[in-house]
Amino acid sequence: MTNDAWLAMAPPQTDDPLIPSPLHPIRHPLLDAYGVKLWCKRDDLIHPTLSGNKWRKLKYHLLQARKEGKDHLLSFGGAYSNHIHALAAAGHRAGLSTTGIIRGEAGTVSNSTLSAAREWGMTLHFVDRQSYRRRQDPEWLAQFEAPHTLIVPEGGSSPLAVPGVAELVAEVPFSPDLWVLPCASGGTLAGLVAGKRETEQILAIAVLKGGAFIHDEVCRLYPQAASTTGWRIALDHHDGGYARFSQAMWQWVQSFSAETGLPLEPIYSGKAMWGLFRELAAGRIPPGSEIVFIHTGGLQGLAGLREQGRI
Ligand SMILES: Cc1ncc(COP(=O)(O)O)c(C=O)c1O
Secondary structure (H helix, E strand, C coil), X not given: CCHHHHHCCCCCCCCCXXXXXXXXXXXXXXHHHHCCEXXXXXXXXXXXXXXXXXXXXXXXXXXXHHHCCCCEEEEEECCCCHHHHHHHHHHHHHXXXXXXXXXXXXXXXXXXXXXXXXXXXXXXXXXXXXXXXXXXXXXXXXXXXXXXXXXXXXXXXXXXXXXXXXXXXXXXXXXXXXXXXXXXXXXXXXXXXXXXXXXXXXXXXXXCCXXXXXHHHHHHHCHHHHHCCCEEEECCCCCCCCCCCCHHXXXXXXXXXXXXXXXXXXXXXXXXXXXXXXXXXXXXXXXXXXXXXXXXXXXXXXXXXXXCCCC
């Protein structure tokens, strides 16, 4: 499917996506010290509200909805979910109604992520943790479905996420030695494994604790990943677990942003950049490497972290 076909889903808008997303060289004294070159694939700049890996992962979900005549998208997430935020924006843009099943109590959760989703017309249902665990149970889900509903898995990670992410590889005009990206549910990594050239390596930084399951998840989403070499998931840069981070890490990320001009947040992009530099410091990346870091977006999450007084 061409980008033109994807764009044709919505009437022409002044906020059309920036595809290919820019590729920015990153300069930092440590990179010279380690003898490597770094570029950032700025997927965060694709679109003001529907950016990063969300744009890539949702593209073929929306095309599928159109193909099947579905006019309603249903998905799941936490109260600060980048995915919920993006899905609401995507539905609004493509003229599809959206429902978000949110883990949390309605009265206790009011924040900028959910306010934006509501403004884009998303219907929100708040469920407790126990109910949220039933999100893959069709009987439980039936209560939220409208007649023509496409269910998008949490984080947008389904096999439909794979081709959209794979397309970003061809946007980079050279073949890097190494791709680096954050990973959680594995959809973005699966897409990159599908798209990468044979000689290219991938280092995925797990942003959560106990990320060993992600390997199997990638193989479930993209079965050929099991026989594809050159990709690995680093499990020891989670810095306490999902959405947790130390002040030391956040300080590092802020200094890095100040020195390079690259905006980062501590949950995905900042943690992954920090993880990359820990890998460099540990000598796990050969000098001379040309590295492309994928900025998967998520900067909307900074507002929520500020609201919670965490940054
Ligand atoms: C901004 C951002 N980056 C990276 C990820 C991780 O991507 P994935 O869940 O596909 O592994 C997410 C979560 O989906 C995210 O919101």
